Amino acid sequence: MKPFLAYLAKRLLQFAVVVFIGVNITYVITHATPIDPVEQSVTAATSFGVTSPEAVEMMRASLRELYGLEGSPVEQYLSFWRRVVVGDFGPSLSAFPTPVSTLIWRAMPWTVGLLLASTLMTWIIGNLIGGLAGYYRRNRLLKLAGIVSMGVHPIPYYIVAFVLLIVFGFVWPVLPISGGASMNVNREDSFGFALDVLLHSILPSLSLMAVGIGGWFMGMRALVSNIVTEDYVTYAELAGVGRRRILRSYVMRNALGPQVTGLALQLGAIFNGAIITEQVFGYPGLGSLLISGVHAGDYSLVLGITSVSIIAVSAAVLVIDLLFPLIDPRVEVR
Amino acid sequence: MRVIRLLMLALASLIASTAASSAQGTISDLPRRETLILENPEGTIKNPGWFNIWAINAGGQYTGLHQLALDTLWYIDPERGLDGSWQNSLAAEKPIYNADFTEMTVKLRPGIFWSDGVEFTADDLVYTVETQIKTPGMRWSALLSLNVDSVQKVDAQTVVFKLKKPNSRFHALFTVRFNAIWMMPKHIFEKAPDPLRFDFNKPVSLGAYTLNSYDPDGKWFLWQRRDDWQRTTLGRYGEPGPKYVAYVDPGPPDKRVIAQLNHDLDVIHDVAPEGMFTLAKQSKSLKTWFKGFPFGHPDPTLPAVIFNLQNPTFQNHDVRWALALLIDIRAVAMASYRGAATISAIAIPPTGTHPDDYHKPMQDWLAGFELDTGKEKIKPYDPTMGQQIATMLRPSMGDQIPTDPAEIARSFGYGWWKPNPTAAAELLERAGYSKRGDAWYTPDGKPFAIKIMVEGDSRPVMTRAGTMIAQQWRQFGIDAKIDVAQGTNMLDRRGAGDFDTFIGWSVETYGGHPDLAFFLDSWHSQFVAPAGKTQSPRNWQRLTSPELDKLIEQIRTVSFEDPKTVELGRDYAKFMVREMPIIPLMAYNVFTAMDETYWTGYPTAEDPYTDPVPNWGNSRLMMVRLKPTQP
Numbered sequence: 021m022k023p024f025l026a027y028l029a030k031r032l033l034q035f036a037v038v039v040f041i042g043v044n045i046t047y048v049i050t051h052a053t054p055i056d057p058v059e060q061s062v063t064a065a066t067s068f069g070v071t072s073p074e075a076v077e078m079m080r081a082s083l084r085e086l087y088g089l090e091g092s093p094v095e096q097y098l099s100f101w102r103r104v105v106v107g108d109f110g111p112s113l114s115a116f117p118t119p120v121s122t123l124i125w126r127a128m129p130w131t132v133g134l135l136l137a138s139t140l141m142t143w144i145i146g147n148l149i150g151g152l153a154g155y156y157r158r159n160r161l162l163k164l165a166g167i168v169s170m171g172v173h174p175i176p177y178y179i180v181a182f183v184l185l186i187v188f189g190f191v192w193p194v195l196p197i198s199g200g201a202s203m204n205v206n207r208e209d210s211f212g213f214a215l216d217v218l219l220h221s222i223l224p225s226l227s228l229m230a231v232g233i234g235g236w237f238m239g240m241r242a243l244v245s246n247i248v249t250e251d252y253v254t255y256a257e258l259a260g261v262g263r264r265r266i267l268r269s270y271v272m273r274n275a276l277g278p279q280v281t282g283l284a285l286q287l288g289a290i291f292n293g294a295i296i297t298e299q300v301f302g303y304p305g306l307g308s309l310l311i312s313g314v315h316a317g318d319y320s321l322v323l324g325i326t327s328v329s330i331i332a333v334s335a336a337v338l339v340i341d342l343l344f345p346l347i348d349p350r351v352e353v354r
Numbered sequence: 355m356r357v358i359r360l361l362m363l364a365l366a367s368l369i370a371s372t373a374a375s376s377a378q379g380t381i382s383d384l385p386r387r388e389t390l391i392l393e394n395p396e397g398t399i400k401n402p403g404w405f406n407i408w409a410i411n412a413g414g415q416y417t418g419l420h421q422l423a424l425d426t427l428w429y430i431d432p433e434r435g436l437d438g439s440w441q442n443s444l445a446a447e448k449p450i451y452n453a454d455f456t457e458m459t460v461k462l463r464p465g466i467f468w469s470d471g472v473e474f475t476a477d478d479l480v481y482t483v484e485t486q487i488k489t490p491g492m493r494w495s496a497l498l499s500l501n502v503d504s505v506q507k508v509d510a511q512t513v514v515f516k517l518k519k520p521n522s523r524f525h526a527l528f529t530v531r532f533n534a535i536w537m538m539p540k541h542i543f544e545k546a547p548d549p550l551r552f553d554f555n556k557p558v559s560l561g562a563y564t565l566n567s568y569d570p571d572g573k574w575f576l577w578q579r580r581d582d583w584q585r586t587t588l589g590r591y592g593e594p595g596p597k598y599v600a601y602v603d604p605g606p607p608d609k610r611v612i613a614q615l616n617h618d619l620d621v622i623h624d625v626a627p628e629g630m631f632t633l634a635k636q637s638k639s640l641k642t643w644f645k646g647f648p649f650g651h652p653d654p655t656l657p658a659v660i661f662n663l664q665n666p667t668f669q670n671h672d673v674r675w676a677l678a679l680l681i682d683i684r685a686v687a688m689a690s691y692r693g694a695a696t697i698s699a700i701a702i703p704p705t706g707t708h709p710d711d712y713h714k715p716m717q718d719w720l721a722g723f724e725l726d727t728g729k730e731k732i733k734p735y736d737p738t739m740g741q742q743i744a745t746m747l748r749p750s751m752g753d754q755i756p757t758d759p760a761e762i763a764r765s766f767g768y769g770w771w772k773p774n775p776t777a778a779a780e781l782l783e784r785a786g787y788s789k790r791g792d793a794w795y796t797p798d799g800k801p802f803a804i805k806i807m808v809e810g811d812s813r814p815v816m817t818r819a820g821t822m823i824a825q826q827w828r829q830f831g832i833d834a835k836i837d838v839a840q841g842t843n844m845l846d847r848r849g850a851g852d853f854d855t856f857i858g859w860s861v862e863t864y865g866g867h868p869d870l871a872f873f874l875d876s877w878h879s880q881f882v883a884p885a886g887k888t889q890s891p892r893n894w895q896r897l898t899s900p901e902l903d904k905l906i907e908q909i910r911t912v913s914f915e916d917p918k919t920v921e922l923g924r925d926y927a928k929f930m931v932r933e934m935p936i937i938p939l940m941a942y943n944v945f946t947a948m949d950e951t952y953w954t955g956y957p958t959a960e961d962p963y964t965d966p967v968p969n970w971g972n973s974r975l976m977m978v979r980l981k982p983t984q985p
Contacts, residue, residue, distance in 0.1 A: 055842045059888075061411040063845050065493050066891055069533045070526045070872065073881035073890035078496035080888075083410065086491045086550075115401035116412055117551050123400055126571065182608070190612045197612060198605045203574045204384055204567055302605030304571040308398060315842050 035338045042330035055317030057113040058083045087113050109324035114316035120324035130200050131305035135290040138225035143283050146236025151272045154244025173234025181227040181300045196220045198302035224301040243275035288336030390596035392968040393623040398603045399572035405557040409550050410493050416969035417575040418601040422563035424536040427528040431972050432654050432706050432865030433962040439866030443587045449525035456520050462511040467585040469559040472541050476507040481540035494535045523871045530971040531864050562588040574602040594977035614949050621968050622947040627692040630945040641948040641956050646754030648694030652705035652941030654865030659937035660895050661855050664885045674934040676781040680830050683770040690819035693747045695940040697767035701930035703941045704767050706865030713768050727780035737769035794831045803833035807856035810838040820857040849888045860894045868920045871909050878906045897935045955979040
């Protein structure tokens with residue numbers, strides 16, 4: 021038990037250091053942006069309407085005070101960390117005075133729901149077909165699946181998304197093309213709302229899966245192709261072990277290691293949001309929120325979303341490191 | 355194998371089931387025939403439950419909130435209006451000033467009620483003003499603090515403002531061009547401990563609609579016609595047609611086009627010219643401002659080449675004029691709007707009532723205007739440029755291009771400057787520039803280089819215009835380049851004066867009223883920031899001119915309604931032609947696309963009762979003219 025506790029402590033320390041460095045880098049980058057949130061607010065408030073230069077000067081001064089931008093850089097940095105340790109990223113500067121955490125929590129279920137489901141399905145389908153294709157190398161259907169998935173894989177994502185949009189949104193308009201749910205849908209009717217959300221998620225998740233499956237397919241097929249030539253597989257075949265069992269227990273399980281690590285990293289990155297997907301399909305979520313924060317120079321919001329993402333990716337890697345011995349029996353804690 | 359087959363089967367069944375239930379409809383349980391759906395160009399609102407518009411940039415504005423739920427004293431329509439472009443809204447009559455413009459009296463319209471049944475009175479107006487003065491950081495706090503010495507209720511329908519200094523345009527603060535100071539409901543806000551941190555949810559409405567529901571994720575806002583719509587200022591025009599009005603975020607331009615072709619979006623705020631041409635070809639129910647080409651509505655805004663006049667290169671009048679004479683506006687119109695542009699040689703947008711007040715009456719002066727290049731005197735104005743653009747488009751657009759000269763002038767503009775590289779070379783030589791080989795050099799021997807800042811994909815039409823101008827200047831031998839500053843970066847650099855030139859606008863007018871003080875007052879040299887400091891809107895070119903200052907000071911002493919405002923406006927236009935501190939290009943044409951499947955009666959150039967662009971406060975007038983297409 022002692023080696024495991026020492027390993028755990030070491031990994032937790034690494035986790036804390038990675039998060040600290042990552043958040044600091046993000047802090048520096050976001051605060052170095054040439055976009056001034058006060059100017060964005062002034063522009064939004066004065067665009068198209070009557071204004072006067074003197075009034076704008078007064079407005080600028082008021083907003084700097086209101087947004088807490090008056091202190092020295094060191095004071096602002098210390099204040100930031102004081103808030104972050106209690107999970108408070110401060111108010112959004114582009115939706116003042118709403119807290120950043122409120123905005124993140126509102127957007128997160130959409131992103132997590134869409135990306136978790138599509139990432140897991142992509143991973144399962146890609147690895148399953150890839151594993152089968154690596155083992156049953158002469159099967160025509162699997163060969164066709166390989167050609168299709170590898171053919172779609174290199175197509176830029178936005179092209180695939182746009183084609184799906186045109187096909188299912190215009191040529192055969194059967195699927196919703198925008199938003200996460202219908203307008204005015206009754207959210208208290210949980211079944212109806214869930215079905216509506218499911219329908220709205222089909223096109224975005226289909227687009228993600230179409231592009232993503234090929235990568236997992238190729239990786240798994242290559243891994244399995246190598247493993248099937250290993251001595252222990254040949255021995256199992258000669259010993260008369262059933263092909264399904266060989267595939268499941270001897271081949272797939274041993275090939276899963278790197279794929280699981282890849283999955284963990286992708287799951288952690290979910291908290292970045294799928295920026296292009298959310299933009300193309302007008303889907304609500306962290307990606308859209310992040311982009312709007314960048315455009316508005318709202319560094320509180322950008323910092324909040326990025327910090328959540330850093331913590332999520334680091335945590336995913338930590339969890340996988342801790343669980344790896346359970347997945348792959350060849351790995352043990354030393 | 356079985357797993358794969360099952361997965362494929364499941365996917366096919368899901369798609370088939372959605373087809374059967376026609377899942378694409380955007381409205382879950384609302385009668386589509388009673389619902390008008392418009393695009394909100396703000397997109398997804400981060401903070402949808404925030405309706406306190408008096409806090410700066412805290413929530414959505416064009417969600418229907420300022421078009422349908424809020425109201426103020428007066429409106430000036432960018433077009434003709436329902437009963438004239440000037441509308442007394444909450445005010446019963448026009449503003450009443452004393453002789454030296456230090457006092458303004460407002461008579462309020464009686465019988466107007468908030469949606470919760472409380473009557474709108476002078477108390478609300480006084481509260482709106484005093485609360486914002488008392489609370490720095492509110493949206494109109496600074497403007498009111500600078501102007502108002504005191505505000506006093508005389509009776510329930512009369513309010514008197516005493517001003518800190520004479521201001522003949524004080525009423526403009528309460529006059530909607532796009533927006534204005536909206537009235538606050540005293541009986542609601544006075545209960546809030548801090549008006550800056552109060553979300554005003556659910557909003558109490560002063561307009562003909564009240565909030566029905568909104569998307570917690572900020573994609574749509576649904577408004578419902580008030581049962582007592584007669585007790586609102588819109589009531590005097592009749593019953594609003596749509597029972598429900600939805601402002602939605604339909605996504606990127608391609609999705610907007612698809613949504614309208616599927617009749618799920620009645621009004622698109624704006625699309626790229628290509629999107630509009632697709633709709634014109636494929637939609638049988640499309641309605642646009644102009645019946646045919648150029649389709650879009652010219653906003654009272656004037657895209658131009660804006661020089662940084664604190665940059666020594668552009669302080670020479672000859673250089674500015676030389677650069678203007680190197681532009682072929684026909685190519686710029688084709689590149690930017692694919693020809694669907696309304697050009698203007700003078701620094702006033704060719705829209706609303708301005709062509710009648712300025713462009714048409716100034717044609718003779720423009721035709722006679724002479725420019726001395728040092729070697730010759732030329733008459734640079736070509737009154738046929740608008741017609742030439744129409745002629746260029748006729749082979750490809752056929753019947754969509756008007757033939758009547760008056761209609762061509764209204765659609766494509768009047769004239770512009772003839773490209774004249776010879777005169778441009780003479781002007782540059784007089785300014786000390788020289789040509790060696792194919793390249794021009796500055797008086798101190800450096801290559802003549804200019805960067806044109808554009809917004810890139812954030813504003814593709816303007817970017818295309820800038821790219822074409824850079825190309826034309828380069829062909830002449832100037833090292834002209836595009837300098838892309840996306841969206842917000844552009845705003846910061848524009849304010850900081852961190853540019854050579856940019857494509858944008860510093861001229862915005864009422865459109866429906868000839869007074870130019872709306873933008874021109876802020877051009878006084880008293881407001882020009884020193885180099886390196888942030889310039890306040892709207893004099894981005896940082897122009898300082900005693901002649902223009904004198905003109906602005908004259909306008910300040912003249913009443914808004916005085917016919918002299920037009921004379922002074924023409925003097926301004928002549929000054930701008932002579933000095934060329936910006937090179938005016940065209941109106942900002944907004945490709946608002948309207949679908950008549952469910953609603954008819956949209957405003958058009960033939961029936962210009964208001965601006966169809968749905969984020970303008972004035973667009974509320976549409977509601978009383980729209981009628982259902984299907985019974």
